[in-house]
Amino acid sequence: MRALLQPLWRPTLLRRVLGALLLAFALAGTALLALDFIEFKREMGEHPGVQLLADGIAASLTRVADARDAALVVRVRADELNGMRRAGGQLPGDVEFRLDDTGGRTVFATPGATTATAATHWLAHARGGAWRLTLAEPRIGDATVLGWLGRELLPSLLLAFPVVLLPLWIAVRRGMKPLTTLADTVTRRDAQDLSPLGFTPRHDELRPLVAAFDELLARLRAQLQRERAFVQDAAHELRTPMAVVAAQAHLLAHAADEAERRQAAGALDAALRRASHLSRQLLTLAALDEGRAAPEEPLDVAALVEQALAQMAPRALDLGLDLSLDAPPALPAQLDRGAFESVLHNLVDNALRYVPRGGRVVVTLAGGAEALTLRVADDGPGIPPAQREAAFERFWRGPAGSDVSGTGLGLAIVRHAALRLGGHISIQDGLDGRGCTFVFERR
CATH class of the missing domain: 1.10.287 (Helix Hairpins)
Known part of the structure; x- marks a missing residue:
């Protein structure tokens, strides 16, 4: 049984629209019921129906002078009205009547007339000739009033619901067709086909x-x-x-x-x-090409660069090169450590490979807040300005590198790592007008 009913509970767009429509009708019905109830309470507070009844009976007593005749008129109207109320079976209790003359003497009164209060009854007073008439109608409970108003409102809502639902259902069914077409287009495609879908839906939402x-x-x-x-x-x-x-x-x-x-x-x-x-x-x-950046971590970039250059210093000494660092005592930053080390190591490694004996390699570090600048300058053979952009291509090696061992991948790695760090790499002129300066900047 559960398996048979499970498809009925599976969420679909049409069911959601139907549910939203039901909720909207329920909210609208509740709002209308509340407005009708408030209007009913206001009308009964300002002009209760029993007041109209009292005014009508008092008008009929205007020409009656005898107390017995007046009492008889009121008694007949009371019996008639309360008989109708009991036959209907919807209104609570009897309307209480009391008739007084100008002297305040009670000529006629029903059994509960003397005990009726404004808390339990709607009271109405009217004068007709020599008589003063008081009527007390039992108040109707709020739940009863809401029930009456709801029964009057419900047929209108039930009639409006299918009228609204049908166009909405048609619109949803027609609106789902482009989505079904799109799904069929994707399903029929070969796994190796990565060309554009070539499908332009009419609906802006798709x-x-x-x-x-x-x-x-x-x-x-x-x-x-x-x-x-x-x-x-x-x-x-x-x-x-x-x-x-x-x-x-x-x-x-x-x-x-x-x-x-x-x-x-x-x-x-x-x-x-x-x-x-x-x-x-x-x-x-290959790791940089995947595009998945490692989580950044708080680092002292100055200490990191100093430690890396200390490891490279023996190699620089063996090659007869002057490797120096110009950096602040500390430079905290939030970085992808692996990507920054790739930039630093490859730039310095390239300089140590290409700068001839007796040359200089100067590493400069600066920054503040989110900004960071790393410069690796040398006085080696350099790269002609026309070839500086091509230098970042894979396996590119300039004329000066024909006699130097290398892979031609170092600068390509630097460019990818710089992008991973949210910065960019550029090449400028080097030291004393010779060589080149690689500048990594992150703003």
């Missing part, structure tokens, strides 16, 4: 959905193209060091003497180092 889907497909196409280009470039670049490794391993295995073995071993070691460095660079670039 156009953002189609646009978002096409944008997602465009990002997937770009990601697939990057992955294919990455695989092709990696295969091409790894082919050379792997060929060198194979050749030197063959020479090492068939070396005729110790000198030839040492030469082959040195070349093999250099090729393995280059292949290892290239693999690390490729993995770093």
